[in-house]
Amino acid sequence: MLVLLLFAGMVEALLIEDVALPGAGPQVYGDAVVFERAGNVVLYDGSRREETILGAGKNPHIFGFSVAFESEGKVKVFGRERSLLHEADGTSPFVYSDFAVFSTSERALGIDFSNDGDLDDAVIRQLDLKTGEVQNLKAVGDNPVIGPRRVAFVTREGDVGVDLNADGDLSDRVIRILDRESRQVSNTKVAGEQLALGKSGILAFVSGGNIAFMDVRTEETNVTDIKGERPAIYDDIIVFSRDGKSYGYSVKSGNFAQIEVDGAGPVIFGRDLIFASDEEKTGDLNGDGTREAVIRIARDEDADGDDVSDFVDNCPLRGGTGEDADGDGRGDDCVRKAVADMVAPAVNVTQGEGNASQESVGLARSGIAWYWYVLGIALALAASPYVWRFAVRYYRRRKKSFGF
Numbered sequence: 264m265l266v267l268l269l270f271a272g273m274v275e276a277l278l279i280e281d282v283a284l285p286g287a288g289p290q291v292y293g294d295a296v297v298f299e300r301a302g303n304v305v306l307y308d309g310s311r312r313e314e315t316i317l318g319a320g321k322n323p324h325i326f327g328f329s330v331a332f333e334s335e336g337k338v339k340v341f342g343r344e345r346s347l348l349h350e351a352d353g354t355s356p357f358v359y360s361d362f363a364v365f366s367t368s369e370r371a372l373g374i375d376f377s378n379d380g381d382l383d384d385a386v387i388r389q390l391d392l393k394t395g396e397v398q399n400l401k402a403v404g405d406n407p408v409i410g411p412r413r414v415a416f417v418t419r420e421g422d423v424g425v426d427l428n429a430d431g432d433l434s435d436r437v438i439r440i441l442d443r444e445s446r447q448v449s450n451t452k453v454a455g456e457q458l459a460l461g462k463s464g465i466l467a468f469v470s471g472g473n474i475a476f477m478d479v480r481t482e483e484t485n486v487t488d489i490k491g492e493r494p495a496i497y498d499d500i501i502v503f504s505r506d507g508k509s510y511g512y513s514v515k516s517g518n519f520a521q522i523e524v525d526g527a528g529p530v531i532f533g534r535d536l537i538f539a540s541d542e543e544k545t546g547d548l549n550g551d552g553t554r555e556a557v558i559r560i561a562r563d564e565d566a567d568g569d570d571v572s573d574f575v576d577n578c579p580l581r582g583g584t585g586e587d588a589d590g591d592g593r594g595d596d597c598v599r600k601a602v603a604d605m606v607a608p609a610v611n612v613t614q615g616e617g618n619a620s621q622e623s624v625g626l627a628r629s630g631i632a633w634y635w636y637v638l639g640i641a642l643a644l645a646a647s648p649y650v651w652r653f654a655v656r657y658y659r660r661r662k663k664s665f666g667f
Contacts, residue, residue, distance in 0.1 A: 279524065283549030284314065284558040287539045290325050291532045297323040297330050298539075298558050304332045306345065307558070315345050324357050329392060331356035331363045338365045340392060351390055351397050357460075359409040363390040366405035366416075377403050384423075387416050387441070402441050402448050408460035413479045414441040415466050417456055428452045438468065440479055451482050461496040465514055467503075468494065474503055476514055487512065489519055489590075495530040500574055502529040502536065509538055510592050511574035520577035521592030524561050534563040536574060 284307055286300035294309035297317075304323045307314040320334035328343040338356045340349040340363055352372055353365035369375055369382040376386035376399050387402045389409075403423050404416035420426060420433040427437035427450050438455045441448045455468040455475060466477045474494055475486040491503035491510060499514040504527040512519045522529065526540035538561070542554045549557060563573045567581055578585040578594035585594020 278564055279559055279561045285549070285551075285555050286558045287556040288321075288323070288528060289530055289537045289539060289558050290323055291530050291535065291537045292325045292327060293532065295325060296537055296558060296560070297325045297332075299323065304330070304334075306330055306341075309560070317341050317345065318347075322355055326358040326360065329358050329363070331358045331365075333365075336368075336371060338363065338390070340390065342392075349390055349392065349395050351388070353388060355406055357408045358392075359460075360411075361392045362409060363392060364388070364400075364407040364409045364414055364416075365390070366407060377401055379403075387414060389414075389443075400441060400446065402439065404439060406456065406458050408458045408466070409443075410460050410462070410464055410479065412443055413464075414443060415439070415458055415460055415479055416441070417458065428454055438466070438477070440482065449482065451477065451484065453477065453482075453484050453486075457493060459495050459501075461498065463498060465496060465499070467496040467501045474501060474512060476501060485514075487519075493528055497531040497533065500531060500572060502531045502574060504528055507541075509536070511572070513572070513575040516571075516575070518571060518575040518577070519587070519590075519592055520573075520575050520579075522561075522574055523579070524559070526559060531574065534572075536561045536563070 286298040286305055289296050289298040296307045296309065298305055298307070299321055302319055304317045304320045305314055306317055317330060317332070318334060318339065320332040320339065323330060323332035330341045331338055333354045333356060336352060336354065338351050338353045339347055342348040351365070353367040356363050356365040365388060366385045367376065367388050369377070369384050369386060373382065375382055377384050378401070384403045385405045387400045387404055387407045389398045389400055391398070400414065402416060404418040407414055407416040416439060417436045418427065418439050420435050420437060424433065426433055428435055429452065435454045436456050438451045438453050438458070439448055440451060453470060455470045457469045459467045460479070461467070464479050466479050468475050468477070469492055470486045472490055473486055474489045474491040475484065477484040489512060491505045494501050494503040501512045501514065502522070503510055507527050509522040509524055509527055509529040510520065511522050522536065524536065524538055525545050526538040529536050529538040538559055539556045540548065540559050541556055542548055547554065565571070565573055566579055569576070573579045577587055577592055578597035581597060585597050587593065588595055
């Protein structure tokens with residue numbers, strides 16, 4: 264019991280539940296994770312612990328049962344049965360409900376979608392997943408993201424010949440918002456890139472190298488002083504990468520923390536954080552003898568019970584957040600311990616479009632690192648002679664005092 268109490272405080276707040284799926288660039292919706300592996304897009308069904316290779320491609324995105332990705336200049340959309348539903352010319356797809364938005368090069372199709380007299384632009388288009396109809400939204404830009412009513416995208420000032428943010432040059436990439444009902448485009452005058460849109464209407468992005476967010480309904484914008492890249496958002500929590508590590512920021516509270524996982528490129532859904540770890544740094548997590556990037560899943564446990572998500576709690580093992588004088592996302596007075604992984608069952612792999620099946624890959628679970636178990640057992644064995652001697656002496660004294 265003493266040994267257990269001694270090491271109980273060394274358990275990490277975040278438990279890594281599933282690891283060892285070779286791949287990178289994950290996106291998540293519910294129990295499903297879609298990611299890239301060796302030039303292919305792979306869908307992992309967490310409820311079934313099963314993965315399917317959908318086909319050659321990159322830049323996947325998922326919403327509900329729909330997965331969209333780009334492949335050789337085309338956007339491909341797969342549905343519930345993991346079969347190809349729609350295909351259209353374009354790149355950088357983003358799916359929401361029954362629609363997908365993407366960017367299409369005018370020159371690739373030889374069509375002046377923006378009606379400006381040239382074929383030099385990339386234009387935002389929309390795919391109706393129910394009918395398969397492709398609609399031209401006539402907005403010049405790329406990196407589109409879509410919500411219930413609005414589409415946010417990035418426009419290069421040089422492409423439209425307008426100083427959109429009024430800073431005296433045409434070198435910026437500026438965020439613009441398109442109302443899907445009126446088809447009117449609003450210029451936010453905010454420079455940004457790497458857009459991610461949450462269901463609450465909060466747009467997370469990078470502006471001048473810093474993490475920023477905007478309410479797409481009011482266009483109210485906040486650019487933080489926190490450096491980062493590749494943001495993703497769920498509810499009010501933005502997760503992002505910086506220098507190969509993962510971080511979280513709360514839009515509501517302003518809490519900022521380094522997330523205690525060994526990996527980067529995080530995305531978030533509910534209490535689950537999906538990220539990629541480099542086995543060159545972590546070791547061979549899936550035991551396949553290679554060093555590669557692997558997809559891992561961590562869960563927010565709120566170990567200190569303070570109702571602050573571990574993803575934005577810079578002091579996850581002690582109630583409340585701590586002072587962070589150096590801005591590294593760790594409370595100055597908080598001691599945080601790392602957790603090792605333990606291997607668990609493998610997952611099944613099925614065939615996808617035009618791909619051969621692959622060998623099963625392992626999963627893993629994390630809790631107390633294996634070396635703490637070894638140390639605990641060693642201490643227990645070392646103490647056992649003394650415990651036994653004390654027990655015998657105590658029994659003899661008790662026997663004598665009771666007269667039997």
